[in-house]
Amino acid sequence: MVTSIAEVRLHRRPVPLVRPFVTAVRTATTIDAMLVEVVDSDGRSGWGEAPTSWRVTGESPQSVTAAVEGPLRDALLGMPLEPAAPLESAAVASLALERAVVRNSAARMAVDCAVYDLAAQGAGVPLRGLLGASSDRVRTDMTLSAVTKREDIEQLATTAAEHMGTGFGVLKVKVGAGGDDVAAMRAVRHAVGPGITLRADANQGWTPAQAVDVIRAWEDAGLAVELVEQPVQRDDIDGLAFVTANVGTTVLADESVWTSRDAREVIGRHAADMINIKLAKTGGIREAIAVRDLALDADVSVIVGCMMESHVGIAAAAAVAASVDAASGAPTAHDLDAGLWLSASPVLGGIHYDADTVRMPDGPGLGILGLAG
Ligand SMILES: [Mg+2]
Numbered sequence: 001m002v003t004s005i006a007e008v009r010l011h012r013r014p015v016p017l018v019r020p021f022v023t024a025v026r027t028a029t030t031i032d033a034m035l036v037e038v039v040d041s042d043g044r045s046g047w048g049e050a051p052t053s054w055r056v057t058g059e060s061p062q063s064v065t066a067a068v069e070g071p072l073r074d075a076l077l078g079m080p081l082e083p084a085a086p087l088e089s090a091a092v093a094s095l096a097l098e099r100a101v102v103r104n105s106a107a108r109m110a111v112d113c114a115v116y117d118l119a120a121q122g123a124g125v126p127l128r129g130l131l132g133a134s135s136d137r138v139r140t141d142m143t144l145s146a147v148t149k150r151e152d153i154e155q156l157a158t159t160a161a162e163h164m165g166t167g168f169g170v171l172k173v174k175v176g177a178g179g180d181d182v183a184a185m186r187a188v189r190h191a192v193g194p195g196i197t198l199r200a201d202a203n204q205g206w207t208p209a210q211a212v213d214v215i216r217a218w219e220d221a222g223l224a225v226e227l228v229e230q231p232v233q234r235d236d237i238d239g240l241a242f243v244t245a246n247v248g249t250t251v252l253a254d255e256s257v258w259t260s261r262d263a264r265e266v267i268g269r270h271a272a273d274m275i276n277i278k279l280a281k282t283g284g285i286r287e288a289i290a291v292r293d294l295a296l297d298a299d300v301s302v303i304v305g306c307m308m309e310s311h312v313g314i315a316a317a318a319a320v321a322a323s324v325d326a327a328s329g330a331p332t333a334h335d336l337d338a339g340l341w342l343s344a345s346p347v348l349g350g351i352h353y354d355a356d357t358v359r360m361p362d363g364p365g366l367g368i369l370g371l372a373g
Contacts, residue, residue, distance in 0.1 A: 046118030051307035112284025133322035167355030176205020
């Protein structure tokens with residue numbers, strides 16, 4: 001039976017982090033999980049989350065509240081969800097959300113993911129199944145905060161070894177924050193040995209020339225860095241292409257690619273070797289799938305990442321990641337560790353972590369049962 005969107009609710013849940021999260025652009029000790037619950041005319045709830053960061057998405061809890069409780073709710077109320085055509089009806093709703101507000105992609109992500117959750121529930125399948133995946137698990141890397149002072153490098157190496165000891169095979173080191181990135185990466189490689197995959201994320205922190213210098217120094221030192229994420233400023237596509245052309249290491253575009261339009265430009269200009277899809281950039285699942293298909297059709301690999309967000313946002317990202325693994329035929333480690341930084345999940349049910357594995361429940365949709373506590 002066709003249902004329709006009856007209600008859009010917003011819940012704000014502060015969640016402390018287990019340790020401070022430091023990147024080239026910010027330090028965080030707690031997050032405000034901005035959770036959206038979209039209720040259909042049968043009383044089912046779909047869930048989504050809007051990760052907020054002035055420095056990354058340009059959105060705040062206040063802006064998300066204004067967008068969700070204003071134009072996004074207005075656009076969505078009364079929209080039909082057809083159980084026989086769940087993907088199509090979710091896409092129609094998603095397009096209405098995109099047309100309702102310019103930018104505000106994290107706010108749109110929250111509502112869009114909640115609609116896809118509901119659509120999957122209506123069809124009686126897990127969201128990952130709706131997106132073409134059968135596996136109920138994806139792997140994630142673990143992120144290590146950026147080090148800016150030489151005396152902190154030893155601690156970085158110790159932390160890396162600890163994560164290796166708890167089952168992580170892929171570690172992502174935040175660099176580009178002004179510290180000695182060559183010494184830091186050398187110390188991490190020395191601490192974890194040759195069997196661990198190391199990634200680096202500069203979060204736009206280098207100039208193109210600096211990026212080439214540091215990455216070549218890693219290459220010359222034999223540090224076997226698997227990939228380097230977003231070496232230069234997001235709008236500097238020429239700089240990104242310069243780095244990609246001048247190093248042997250794989251370059252992964254993150255902040256430079258928000259939508260399929262950006263992906264088309266980066267792929268067309270050979271500005272990066274890989275693309276990091278994040279739902280907070282694409283504004284949710286419909287556009288994420290568009291970027292996935294565009295990249296994979298061009299033989300450009302994809303990983304799915306996340307912002308500093310909770311298990312609700314990660315649940316949708318994990319479903320997309322599983323669909324990427326299924327479509328590419330080569331499961332990879334994604335970048336979905338944010339939930340491991342939280343002291344607890346703000347919801348009951350949904351995903352859970354088992355060392356480096358994100359496990360998704362077998363029930364319909366995202367399997368989220370409601371707010372915790
Ligand atoms: Mg990144």
